[in-house]
Structures are given as C-alpha cells and as structure tokens.
Amino acid sequence: MLADNLVMLRNLKGLTQEQVAEVIGISRQSYAKWEQGETIPDIEKCDKLAKFYGISIDALIHQNNAVGQTRIAPAPIGKHLWGMVTIGSKGQIVIPKAARDTFNLKEGDSLVVLGDDAEGIALIKSVDFENKIQEAMRLSQQKAEEKE
Template sequence: MDSLIKDDVQLEGQKMAPAPKGKHMWGVVTVNDRGQIVIPKEAREIFGLVNGSRLVVLGDDNEGIALVKAEQFEEKLSMAMAVLSKDIKE
C-alpha cells in the first residue's frame, strides 16, 4: 500500500516498485455526522468530478465500499444487459 503513496518505498532493504499506472491512494477521509465525506481535490481533478457529478456507491461485505461514476456504471450495465439479452435469445 505504501507504494501507492510514495515511489521510494523499501521493504527489508529492497526497493519496491511504484504503484501501477492509474492506481492511487489519497489517504484517509472522515465521515461526518451526516454520513458525508470530502473526496480529495486531486482525486476530483483526476476523475473529473465537479459539483453535481453522480456516483454509484457499491459495497462488498469483505472488500468495502467503492465509488463509480454513474455514467460509466450505467454504460457497463447496459453492455451487460445487451450480452444477457443476446444470450437469452440464442
């Protein structure tokens, strides 16, 4: 996980490879009493999140919570539905 934050991480004297391209970790956020969090500015900039952006909140009991842009989620869902529809007709 440290390699997501820094690129000079060493483990037992061996330099660890930097995080893969496109993988990020911005640190910790705090949930307020209304259940809100602040998405770090750099994350908002990288993913093009602006006021009014819609996100789908996904969860897995073992893996945790993920946020996905609604447009991307809807596009992938449509593609999956088209494949399922095609398979059912065949």
C-alpha cells in the first residue's frame, strides 16, 4: 500500500519523483525504489512524507481506500472516507460506526441534511448547525451596528 500511496499522492500534487526526493532529502533513485516497492523508507522519512502530504504516517503506510473499484489516495488529516453506504427502501442509511464514534453521534441525535446541487449531501448535528447560524447572525448584526 505504501508504494501505491506514494505514487497517488505525488501525482495528485503534480510533482515529479525528483521534486519529492528533494523535499525529503534523498536521491530520485531512492525515492523511485520506494514507489516501486523495492525498498521501504525509515520512520523519519515516512514522517517527512506524511507531513509533506498532510496525512498521518498510519494513512501513508496502511490506508487502502476505494470507492467502488477506484482506489483513492489517503485523505488529509481531519478528512475521512469511511466507505460506501446503501440507501434503504425508505431513504434510510446506516452511518458507519467509525463515523459515529468520531463525531460522537448517538441514537436519537438530530442531524440537519444539507445539499448542494453540484457537490452533494452533507450531515451536521442540529445543535452544531444552530450554533453556527446563531454565531453568523451575531456577527452580521455586529457588522451592521459598526456601519451605523
């Protein structure tokens, strides 16, 4: 997985092996061997690579995500891909346990469903959404009062 992840991450950034090798402080040949799976970088180099790509070392080494048959690169820190869900006959979905745990979602929690015609659907806890709206209204009112 490491070799594949290195190739995907480098290509996503539109970089050459030479450019990444320079950032890490190694030769292009050494970096090429990592991408080919011939050798494995030490922990220090893995740390540099992970920081350079904005991902965790664990994701760099172990992440093997796919959407359907398409393999995707590790997500940046703070971003997640928990897999696919299937919509039931009444529109219900099951939110993966890891997602529920990450966002502390419990049975009975209320979620707001947001949508964008071009981008898709997003979920947010209703209490968090309400707090964000109230804060936006407060800032808007504050700016209006400053103009007066």
